[in-house]
Amino acid sequence: MSRLLSRVGAAALGSLMSGSLLVSPVMAQQTVTVGAIEILSGPSAAYGTAIKGGLELAMDEINAAGGVLGGKKLGLIVEDSAGNKDQAVNAARKLVGRDKVPVVIGPTLSNEMFAVGPVTNDRKVVTIGTSTTAKGITEIGPFIFRTALPESDVVPVTLKAAKDKFGVKTIAMMYANDDAFSKSGFDSMKAAAEQLGLTIATIETFGSKDADFSAQLTKIKGLNVDAITISALVEPISGVVLQARQLGIPDSVRFIGGNGANSPKLGEIAGTAADGLLVGSPWFIAKKGETNEKFVSTFKQRYGKDPDQFAAQAYDTMYIVAKAIDTAGAADSDKIREALYKTDFNGVMGPFTFTEGRDPASNEGVVVLSMKNGRFEILE
Ligand code: 1QQ
Known part of the structure; x- marks a missing residue:
């Protein structure tokens, strides 16, 4: 049974990629679910909680505006790493192996990314740090990006x-x-x-x-x-x-x-x-401009507190990820990478593009x- 299912899945994937229209259980899936690994408990939970808030706010806005890939919903599974790199690696294995997410956002800490990055990069799953600022993060491999400005x-x-x-x-x-x-x-x-x-x-x-x-x-x-x-x-x-x-x-x-x-x-x-x-x-709450003002007020309304830099970076990252999936689909990591390289986004952090090395291109807004x-x- 599972063999048959996986064959159906492969056929549907093939037809998806060749662009033909075959109705199948896989095609009928109406949600594209991405994964995130964030610190939601323990002494560093403030970081991951802010990030989760930013990701979910952006996701709901994207879905309210029609979702991705012609009407599919964007979904998000957030796994708690508790700031522990082994727990972060387990979360990555689950997201990649079981949930088959096309993109992993996070993990929160560079310390965790140095453990998770080699695993997801090996599996060719695009991974985007929104808060990982240590030297060498994107050098882990070609599937590792970050929207956080390095220290x-x-x-x-x-x-x-x-x-x-x-x-x-x-x-x-x-x-x-x-x-x-x-x-x-x-x-x-x-x-x-x-x-x-x-x-x-x-x-x-x-x-x-x-x-x-x-x-x-x-x-x-x-x-x-x-x-x-x-x-x-x-x-x-x-x-x-x-x-x-x-x-x-x-x-x-x-x-x-x-x-x-x-x-x-x-x-x-x-x-x-x-x-x-x-x-x-790279961001400040009173930053001028309609996009940021709207972000700050909707964030406050929804969570009852001000967003911080971690929430802002995550919010923009969700838009960047959604755009890449909308362009590339969710089935081909190389295509998602290519789409990310073409990112030209103007969000709450200001204009954003990636360097060849998959880091943010500019620190002008600091x-x-x-x-x-x-x-x-x-x-x-
Ligand atoms: C890193 C950081 C932390 C402060 C993120 C919460 O910058 O681990 O790279």
Whole structure:
């Protein structure tokens, strides 16, 4: 029976690709379902929850406007990785093997993508990171794309603003040494600091699950630095920032964060202890233009809270994926790849195209945000 079914499936697929009209159970399928692997539980759940919100909002809009491929609905299965790379790989195997999704969105973390990417790339399933910013993500293979700007494109803008606007000359650097994004973001920060001629007074590491950073912070306190760079995920950053102020590192010593800090969760946990923290961002809530204003208001209406950068990137990515499927169909990965390469999309992030290396082509929209009263404000 299953053999027969798969033969029917193959025949239908063949006729689909040759463009002939054969009515079969496969053809009758009215939904094209894509997969996503996101962090929906655990300490980093704020990222994946925002991403899921952005993906689902876009999906519903796309479906309300007629769906894809002449009236098929776009569907989405979101698997929770909990920030764990083994769980993320299992989710990928399920989405690819059982659900046979034509595209995987995510996973949330670079750390997860370095485990998932080789698996999906091997299976020739197009995989698109919306938040994976470490170096080397798209080098995993030809089926791996990302809409997230790499840290190496964003961090130099942030550090330059710290130097030019606040006279930052001497810095301490901190990073989590057990997470691929955190380490890679640190490398980008260090390269940018050297390029700008900043003095690096010390480099301190910690683990993403650590709760006590007093040894590192006490040392930093004695060095009289102008700023502290930190490359980590939002939970440990919040802990570091809170403890820094408790230990008497004054507010005048700004923190400078990377993509991990670019979440409202930071303000929720650290409150005003995070005030003054600088972060570069490809998107800002008050970004002018009808597309973004509509996105922000519908997101708020639906979820009862503001979207963040992660939601915005995911929202645009769903449109980009839908367009590619609409052009290429859902059966041929190479065609989906080709269609993605031709992406020319203007969404809430602004104009978007991919480079030959499947990264975002431009970092022109990057702005620097500063925390005030636990919320991000744009730095004028
Ligand atoms: C990465 C990141 C994280 C901060 C995403 C949530 O940028 O893992 O690459």
